[in-house]
Amino acid sequence: MPNHLDALERVINDIVRPDAPSVDADGTFPRRGIDALGEAGILGLTIAEPLGGGGSLADAVDVVRRLAEACGSTAMVVLMHYAAAALLDGYGDETVREAIGSGQHLTTLAFSEEGSRSQFWAPLSTATRTDGRIRLDAKKSWITAAGEADSYVWSSRPVAGEGPMSLWLVPSDAPGLSPPGRFDGLGLRGNRSSPVEATGVVVPEDAALGADGAGLDLALQMVLPWFLVLSGALGVGLMDAVTTETGSHLTATRLEHLGERLVDQPMARADHARMRIATDQVAALVGEAVAAIAAGRPEAPLRALEVKAAAGETAITVTELAMKLCGGSAFRKELGIERRFRDARAARVMAPTTDALLDFVGRAINGMALL
Ligand SMILES: Cc1cc2nc3c(=O)[nH]c(=O)nc-3n(C[C@H](O)[C@H](O)[C@H](O)COP(=O)(O)OP(=O)(O)OC[C@H]3O[C@@H](n4cnc5c(N)ncnc54)[C@H](O)[C@@H]3O)c2cc1C
Missing domain, CATH: 1.20.140.10 (Butyryl-CoA Dehydrogenase, subunit A, domain 3)
Structure with missing residues (x-):
């Protein structure tokens, strides 16, 4: 694993810390910092070693703690990326894992919904099979980095399986996703945690992350x-x-x-x-x-x-x-x-x-x- 901590400190000192006050004041997504973290190997840190990562949960803790000292919004975006990447490393296809490993793909979690609110373990949104593909309909209430991340790890009710939830990988530019609204929060004001609606979003069957119902x-x-x-x-x-x-x-x-x-x-x-x-x-x-x-x-x-x-x-x-x-x-x-x-x-x-x-x-x- 490369010496990611030196690279991380450079990005924090040169970009994340200086940008933090304006990210907060203007509620802007910390794009410069996230791109620099991708280039520095920080976004790919936790993916499997052959794909450019090899870092552990302990390494991720160190990264998020250091980022949070400088900018809470940037730390939250990276936190959500690592949480979603932990699943994609096991269940995502090679292309997305490689993109994460090379720092060119930001992902996040799309769990919370308008209906079941913070009780993400009970999604109300649906996944239905149509012509061998999957149609997703949902009212997601909060997605960190909405419209800024490349993909969402997305929860829904199962298509047909037992269990309360299935998981999908949804590209953030999929037709049928509403443009994310502005995020004007009390804190973490740069984390762009906005509602997103899905109306007839179609993904292939192999966008499933794990078995139907096992989400x-x-x-x-x-x-x-x-x-x-x-x-x-x-x-x-x-x-x-x-x-x-x-x-x-x-x-x-x-x-x-x-x-x-x-x-x-x-x-x-x-x-x-x-x-x-x-x-x-x-x-x-x-x-x-x-x-x-x-x-x-x-x-x-x-x-x-x-x-x-x-x-x-x-x-x-x-x-x-x-x-x-x-x-x-x-x-x-x-x-x-x-x-x-x-x-x-x-x-x-x-x-x-x-x-x-x-x-x-x-x-x-x-x-x-x-x-
Ligand atoms: C900055 C930020 C970023 C976020 N990013 C994401 C994201 O990337 N992806 C995502 O999926 N979600 C995200 N969320 C959403 C978050 O996870 C919660 O779903 C959301 O904040 C809940 O708000 P609500 O008004 O729906 O809460 P409600 O569900 O209405 O809850 C209100 C209050 O009711 C009480 N309550 C609710 N359920 C229980 C329970 N089971 N037991 C005891 N008390 C309970 C609690 O006191 C709770 O605070 C984000 C939220 C914030 C603030």
Whole structure:
């Protein structure tokens, strides 16, 4: 595997970090950064080694965490790409896998729907067989990188099989897909997470990703662990950024009439310590989830569920503390802290939402089925 971390740092320093404020302010998709990440081998990192990748979930965690420190929107686009690519690496055809491996193909997840909302495990959209091809009709409510990604990993009800869900690879320029609307969100404003409708979209039978009706099992086994753990990494990146930024502000800012810095106030130091401890706790949980998954330990699924809930809620607390500690400077956008404060609020409502995860964890630790 090439030394992707040097290349990643270059792209972050030259493009992702400088572009982050305008991506947020204007709600523009971070196209320059995504293209540069493709060229630097970062988008192909997790595909099989012979196709140019060979990176692990741990490598992806590192990438998403570093990106999130600089730009939450870019990190979310890459997170969704890695989660969808995890399935395509097993079930996508050679052409799409090669394109991902060479960094020329951005993919994403199209699971959430207008009807079943965050409960993606129960799609209402349809797949029907017509003249040996598959017709897809759907009202997808949120697709990160809608219209910017090259493909969508798409859920629907099965054509005829048992089970709640089938999965398909849908090109983002397929006739019958509505143009994505503008995304004007509270946070992650560059991630272009827009609704897309499918009306009579036709794909070949071999666009199926896995067996008809087996989509939920595949999503839970192959997509969800990546999505959950990388969401944890994104939260850690946001928390690291505001914790560092807060430290710089506290040490550089003076109360001149007292001859003191803000960091000389014991209460400020204690709150800053709380931020550091909370960030490091979640980082440790992310590491533990990665290790459990890599070793195939029995608690791995539980750790994956825990990590997104913990990271999502902790990132809200830590960014809130940063807003308080940095006062009006944070409120006035001088420090980039309020951007992370807004970005951090996405994880709570991204499926599985924090409330759904708490229910899943409660079920898992009490010997109950998740669904
Ligand atoms: C920035 C961003 C990017 C996104 N990108 C994608 C994407 O790329 N692909 C994609 O498929 N989706 C994506 N989504 C959609 C996301 O995964 C959720 O489906 C969506 O945010 C849910 O919003 P809703 O209003 O439909 O929630 P609702 O389903 O209406 O839920 C509202 C609230 O109800 C409660 N609730 C719902 N279900 C349960 C439950 N089972 N147990 C307990 N409480 C529950 C929770 O408190 C929840 O927050 C994205 C969302 C955001 C914010």
